[in-house]
Amino acid sequence: DVKVTQSSRYLVKRTGEKVFLECVQDMDHENMFWYRQDPGLGLRLIYFSYDVKMKEKGDIPEGYSVSREKKERFSLILESASTNQTSMYLCASSLRGTIRVFSGNTIYFGEGSWLTVV
Amino acid sequence: AQSVSQHNHHVILSEAASLELGCNYSYGGTVNLFWYVQYPGQHLQLLLKYFSGDPLVKGIKGFEAEFIKSKFSFNLRKPSVQWSDTAEYFCAVNALRIYNQGGKLIFGQGTELSVKP
16 A cells, blocks of 8 residues: 655654654655645645655745655755744655656655644 | 635535535646545545546546636536535646656645535
């Protein structure tokens, strides 16, 4: 069965802390994504990666960085957490298309990580 | 810039009522279209998707959606809702691009559906 696992469901961090959110998928997917979900704003893409060591900025990359050293793992890093980064963070993955990177293949989501920055 | 709009933020229906959730997108090229659902406390799940062929797409749990290219719309419908359909629904669009030139799934703001028993 398809599985995207986010290591932490609930975190509370202090302002200024460095925060790591880890995501692992077991489907051999090339594409991986990090979104944040906020009420009334839907899901907004932070970063995505279409291959190992490849990354591209999404809509709201400021204050975040990512790491993709292995195909199955995609990490989101908050270099210095701020209160406006309190949110639900969702990791997702999908297969890469043969011609297009994003070919309409289903995107599978993890259960989310609730981050509170105080 | 590409965007996806869901017209209703919160919809309240009684059981057995019919449902239609609106979704419009802004992108002139080829798109793939999705509806995702998030039940309380659960992760996002795919309800249905369209990428070619018959514009009327049937998904799980009795949901369907119709792609109307001329209206840039992909509305979600269900003839008779149940209490268990209470969830948040997200429309998403994938603007197809050539390999290595990026491309991403863009989500609407979400519509919260509450079904009264």
